[in-house]
Amino acid sequence: MKIVVLPGDGIGKEVTAEAVRALHAVIGSELPLELTEAVIGGEGLERFGDALPPDTLDISRKADAILLGGTGVPEDERRAPSEGAGYGLLKLRKALGLYANFRPVVLYPELVDASTLKPEIVTGVDLIILRELTGDLYFGQPRGVSRDETGARVGINTMRYTDAEIERIAHAGFQAAAKRRKKLCSVDKANVLETMALWREVVIEVSKQYPDVELTHLYIDAASMALIRNPKQFDVVVTGNVFGDILSDAAAMLAGSIGMLPSASLGDHNKGLYEPVHGTAPDIAGKDLANPLAAILSVAMMLRQSFGRDQHASRIEQAVRSVLREGYRTADIYQPGCRKIGTRAMGEAVVEAI
Amino acid sequence: MKIVVLPGDGIGKEVTAEAVRALHAVIGSELPLELTEAVIGGEGLERFGDALPPDTLDISRKADAILLGGTGVPEDERRAPSEGAGYGLLKLRKALGLYANFRPVVLYPELVDASTLKPEIVTGVDLIILRELTGDLYFGQPRGVSRDETGARVGINTMRYTDAEIERIAHAGFQAAAKRRKKLCSVDKANVLETMALWREVVIEVSKQYPDVELTHLYIDAASMALIRNPKQFDVVVTGNVFGDILSDAAAMLAGSIGMLPSASLGDHNKGLYEPVHGTAPDIAGKDLANPLAAILSVAMMLRQSFGRDQHASRIEQAVRSVLREGYRTADIYQPGCRKIGTRAMGEAVVEAI
Numbered sequence: 001m002k003i004v005v006l007p008g009d010g011i012g013k014e015v016t017a018e019a020v021r022a023l024h025a026v027i028g029s030e031l032p033l034e035l036t037e038a039v040i041g042g043e044g045l046e047r048f049g050d051a052l053p054p055d056t057l058d059i060s061r062k063a064d065a066i067l068l069g070g071t072g073v074p075e076d077e078r079r080a081p082s083e084g085a086g087y088g089l090l091k092l093r094k095a096l097g098l099y100a101n102f103r104p105v106v107l108y109p110e111l112v113d114a115s116t117l118k119p120e121i122v123t124g125v126d127l128i129i130l131r132e133l134t135g136d137l138y139f140g141q142p143r144g145v146s147r148d149e150t151g152a153r154v155g156i157n158t159m160r161y162t163d164a165e166i167e168r169i170a171h172a173g174f175q176a177a178a179k180r181r182k183k184l185c186s187v188d189k190a191n192v193l194e195t196m197a198l199w200r201e202v203v204i205e206v207s208k209q210y211p212d213v214e215l216t217h218l219y220i221d222a223a224s225m226a227l228i229r230n231p232k233q234f235d236v237v238v239t240g241n242v243f244g245d246i247l248s249d250a251a252a253m254l255a256g257s258i259g260m261l262p263s264a265s266l267g268d269h270n271k272g273l274y275e276p277v278h279g280t281a282p283d284i285a286g287k288d289l290a291n292p293l294a295a296i297l298s299v300a301m302m303l304r305q306s307f308g309r310d311q312h313a314s315r316i317e318q319a320v321r322s323v324l325r326e327g328y329r330t331a332d333i334y335q336p337g338c339r340k341i342g343t344r345a346m347g348e349a350v351v352e353a354i
Numbered sequence: 355m356k357i358v359v360l361p362g363d364g365i366g367k368e369v370t371a372e373a374v375r376a377l378h379a380v381i382g383s384e385l386p387l388e389l390t391e392a393v394i395g396g397e398g399l400e401r402f403g404d405a406l407p408p409d410t411l412d413i414s415r416k417a418d419a420i421l422l423g424g425t426g427v428p429e430d431e432r433r434a435p436s437e438g439a440g441y442g443l444l445k446l447r448k449a450l451g452l453y454a455n456f457r458p459v460v461l462y463p464e465l466v467d468a469s470t471l472k473p474e475i476v477t478g479v480d481l482i483i484l485r486e487l488t489g490d491l492y493f494g495q496p497r498g499v500s501r502d503e504t505g506a507r508v509g510i511n512t513m514r515y516t517d518a519e520i521e522r523i524a525h526a527g528f529q530a531a532a533k534r535r536k537k538l539c540s541v542d543k544a545n546v547l548e549t550m551a552l553w554r555e556v557v558i559e560v561s562k563q564y565p566d567v568e569l570t571h572l573y574i575d576a577a578s579m580a581l582i583r584n585p586k587q588f589d590v591v592v593t594g595n596v597f598g599d600i601l602s603d604a605a606a607m608l609a610g611s612i613g614m615l616p617s618a619s620l621g622d623h624n625k626g627l628y629e630p631v632h633g634t635a636p637d638i639a640g641k642d643l644a645n646p647l648a649a650i651l652s653v654a655m656m657l658r659q660s661f662g663r664d665q666h667a668s669r670i671e672q673a674v675r676s677v678l679r680e681g682y683r684t685a686d687i688y689q690p691g692c693r694k695i696g697t698r699a700m701g702e703a704v705v706e707a708i
């Protein structure tokens with residue numbers, strides 16, 4: 001198992017350290033583990049003047065799987081988007097063709113109280129947001145800021161999807177739904193945007209190959225309301241890159257905290273990139289406050305998706321479940337009566353439970 | 355007071371009828387009321403082959419204010435975006451230069467239980483989402499679906515903002531915040547999109563003219579989480595057309611139901627367009643089930659913004675408050691122990707309370 005670890009910036013470093021510990025604990029000496037660490041994001045900019053140094057891309061290409069913490073630094077606010085730390089991650093996703101970003105949103109029963117939603121609304125939530133990850137406004141050309149004849153500045157970005165791009169993510173969505181409760185909700189803005197009307201058309205075409213999966217459609221505005229109004233109606237939700245970015249953060253309270261949300265980004269090959277949905281949280285970085293469970297659960301996704309190790313994946317997930325049951329909580333999911341602990345201690349608790 | 359009423363489609367017709375009744379009730383014979391009804395949306399398409407018939411635009415231009423129900427019909431799903439019923443509304447907003455869409459989100463204390471969020475999270479919510487309404491992906495060129503050399507279909511839409519467009523909406527945001535709790539949160543995706551980096555830059559420039567208003571920034575993904583995690587931190591939220599569309603629907607549960615959310619769209623002149631945030635809800639249209647309060651509260655916004663009639667506006671708002679206090683509820687905000695009534699009866703209850 002050749003795995004590249006890209007801790008990245010901020011709390012990314014802290015949470016990947018715990019995730020790696022959990023990985024070692026569950027694999028032990030059962031399987032040969034080859035871990036390499038490489039630099040990305042703000043650290044890449046600082047040390048090599050590049051948010052995705054060529055070496056990092058190279059090592060990532062050769063690995064079976066990649067575990068990433070997060071990218072982004074406060075200085076990004078003074079940089080152009082294509083020169084910021086976060087851009088390293090976008091380039092990596094694109095270069096590796098990782099177009100299917102699975103973001104499962106599961107509420108552990110122990111965390112019902114951590115949600116800002118009422119218990120009867122969120123208890124039992126179990127859905128996947130499947131976000132297209134290599135198209136849309138994120139990568140469309142032309143883009144940039146220019147000046148027109150009058151000297152006024154104009155900012156441009158291009159939302160762009162080809163039918164082939166939509167087809168493959170639709171297939172991923174139907175296949176995921178077929179293995180679950182057989183419901184796929186496609187989210188677009190087909191009433192306003194031609195790109196999204198094409199999205200809907202292609203998803204409907206692809207649906208004919210999956211007669212067992214019930215397909216529904218929602219506009220993104222309605223979807224972002226429905227997610228908070230009645231989240232249990234959803235099984236798999238498939239959407240574009242920008243809408244998926246928004247919806248998956250909006251879904252954080254369904255899981256109690258964004259610190260609980262793992263993700264897997266896959267392409268047409270087995271290789272996958274695994275990362276927590278949360279960012280680098282500069283405000284709490286280095287303070288032993290971050291929740292490492294999203295990163296640890298990302299390792300479970302890696303074991304299942306990239307290595308077919310269902311049992312090992314389940315052992316991690318059960319360990320997470322059991323530390324929650326024992327009452328251990330990082331600050332983001334803390335509730336009175338529980339035991340508040342830091343990043344390191346939470347990682348250790350999981351290792352022990354494994 | 356020259357007012358054009360555009361009922362539009364679906365429940366738009368039902369809710370504007372009640373809103374007009376409330377308007378008559380509060381104005382009585384105190385002021386001369388000149389109401390004209392005109393056709394827009396699906397009805398425009400059906401009768402004149404145009405979602406914004408020239409006559410409707412003409413009458414709207416000449417009016418002091420416009421009251422709109424909603425536009426959109428089920429057939430839109432089989433139409434190109436620029437040929438759908440909803441497009442009539444987009445064209446109207448653009449033609450009248452109504453770039454500043456104010457969407458207040460207020461939770462009436464009587465509706466705390468109608469929210470899917472916990473009472474301690476939503477009690478006291480009082481914020482405004484200020485959505486830019488005439489730019490962004492909604493109007494940017496080029497747009498459309500074409501075929502490339504290989505015959506593949508490609509969908510394109512253009513996110514586009516000029517510095518002048520950002521400046522004027524930023525001013526509107528700071529001015530609104532200055533009259534309230536003096537906090538403005540600007541929502542963008544400046545870490546990924548150049549257009550949004552320009553957005554942030556211009557908002558920061560404009561902020562220098564408003565030293566009394568505290569300016570913060572959030573990325574749209576983080577904002578959509580923050581709105582559900584801790585909504586009371588927000589006073590005025592300013593954002594682009596697409597992000598504003600999404601955020602304001604996501605905010606529905608903060609007010610108990612999207613059926614409670616009014617809006618005002620203003621330009622550089624006094625004229626305004628007032629409409630509920632909700633859509634045409636074809637599934638419940640014509641069934642006397644819709645909540646007319648968003649439309650009725652839109653009339654209150656009209657009286658205040660377009661006619662400077664604060665007292666009349668307050669009388670409507672207090673009437674809404676009092677029918678809620680008396681326990682009247684449409685289905686969307688119904689809670690056990692309350693009296694479930696229909697659209698008409700709710701309208702009547704408000705008229706009586708006025």
Ligand SMILES: CC(C)[C@H](C(=O)O)[C@@H](O)C(=O)O
Pocket residue numbers: 071072086087089090245277279545546575
């Ligand atoms: C860091 C940023 C570029 C990234 C994105 O927008 O994709 C993040 O928000 C995410 O969701 O993974």
Ligand SMILES: CC(C)[C@H](C(=O)O)[C@@H](O)C(=O)O
Pocket residue numbers: 191192221425426440441443444599631633
């Ligand atoms: C009907 C539709 C075109 C419209 C929009 O997207 O602006 C609606 O969702 C709204 O929010 O007013």
